[in-house]
Amino acid sequence: MPFNFTDSLNFLSKLTPRRAWNGLKVYSSYHLSRWTGKTIHWGMPVSISFEPTTSCNLRCPECPSGLRAFTRPTGMLKKDFFRETIDELAPELAYLVFYFQGEPFLNPDFLEMVRYASQKGIYTATSTNAHYLKDDVARRTVESGLDRLIISIDGTTQETYQQYRVGGRLDKVLEGARNIVKWKKELNSKTPFIVFQFLVVRHNEHQVEEVRALAKEIGVDDVWLKTAQVYDYENDPNRLIPENNKYSRYKKGADGKMAFKGNNANHCWRLWHDPVITWDGAVVPCCFDKDAQHRLGHLREGSFRQIWRSGVYQQFRSQVLQSRSNIDICANCSEGVKVWET
Numbered sequence: 001m002p003f004n005f006t007d008s009l010n011f012l013s014k015l016t017p018r019r020a021w022n023g024l025k026v027y028s029s030y031h032l033s034r035w036t037g038k039t040i041h042w043g044m045p046v047s048i049s050f051e052p053t054t055s056c057n058l059r060c061p062e063c064p065s066g067l068r069a070f071t072r073p074t075g076m077l078k079k080d081f082f083r084e085t086i087d088e089l090a091p092e093l094a095y096l097v098f099y100f101q102g103e104p105f106l107n108p109d110f111l112e113m114v115r116y117a118s119q120k121g122i123y124t125a126t127s128t129n130a131h132y133l134k135d136d137v138a139r140r141t142v143e144s145g146l147d148r149l150i151i152s153i154d155g156t157t158q159e160t161y162q163q164y165r166v167g168g169r170l171d172k173v174l175e176g177a178r179n180i181v182k183w184k185k186e187l188n189s190k191t192p193f194i195v196f197q198f199l200v201v202r203h204n205e206h207q208v209e210e211v212r213a214l215a216k217e218i219g220v221d222d223v224w225l226k227t228a229q230v231y232d233y234e235n236d237p238n239r240l241i242p243e244n245n246k247y248s249r250y251k252k253g254a255d256g257k258m259a260f261k262g263n264n265a266n267h268c269w270r271l272w273h274d275p276v277i278t279w280d281g282a283v284v285p286c287c288f289d290k291d292a293q294h295r296l297g298h299l300r301e302g303s304f305r306q307i308w309r310s311g312v313y314q315q316f317r318s319q320v321l322q323s324r325s326n327i328d329i330c331a332n333c334s335e336g337v338k339v340w341e342t
Helices: 005-012 017-036 079-089 110-119 135-143 158-164 170-186 205-218 304-308 311-326
Strands: 047-050 095-098 123-128 148-152 193-200 222-227 250-252 258-260 282-284
Touching (some): 017 311, 047 079, 079 110, 079 304, 110 135, 148 170, 158 170, 170 193, 170 205, 282 304
Parallel strands (some): 095 123, 123 148, 193 222
16 A cells, blocks of 8 residues: 555554564564465564454445355444454554454444554554445544544446445545545544545546545545456456556456466465454454455454464465465455555
8 A cells, every 4th residue: 555654654653662573573474484485473463354344235246245145144243342352462463454344334333442442552444435424423433543544436426436336325425525524624633544445447447537636625635546356357247357457456368368467476474464353253364255264263262362373373374385376365366466546
């Protein structure tokens, strides 16, 4: 993601000596593992993603939550369970993403959990479709201490927006963004850092410059362009892959078929520093395991620390070091092909 001085300074202000030392241990062990080909792991997660809910109000065509296509249970993260887990992780944890699948603001306790993490000095971020950012919710969002708010906006007109954000209304998204900007000013708050995230697909790629202009007009802090994950990219049934190759995770091969252009080298930084915890306590390796099929442990059965250091987790890290291409969730990973622009 792009560098922003103010946002980065805010993050660095939350790095205690203990968190910095933990980050150094994790980073060093990751690179030792890459160099030696053997799994070495020190420290606790630098970052985690916590899933507030699997529920969503929209029906986006390449999203398991939107398609209601999960095989795992759906539900809401409970605040007491969240607090117990964060209490264990907080001394070393620097960055917390309140997002995996679903729309976070559908969880009635979401902002209370954000506030709890913020009070422990953890940098907090979330991603939303912004349909629930009414005036009172926007104010409470700013007051919660949320550090970064990513707003998905995949079109600058309703006609374009609704082609991917099925069931969504662009006017609500823009109203929500304006409400957050307004309350940041009224409360004299530097946070949250507001991002328009634009998922570039075929039907909206002509609006890239328009979304930048729209963000500037509203007072949004940054615009990030993101490549789209297409599960059946060889056939692209929803015609999502952009014409402009710059905005695509895929390229046409010599045989005329679309092929993934990412880097599937045998290593993955995420497995050393950034796990995902589902709403019901399953620990999975990363955000590409959307259906939680590679469960490495469950918090009903033990502490996070036990899971993080378990033989099962170490074995999965070893599999990635040996042959990442044989792991299904790695096959469509966007690492190395994301397009983040301001």
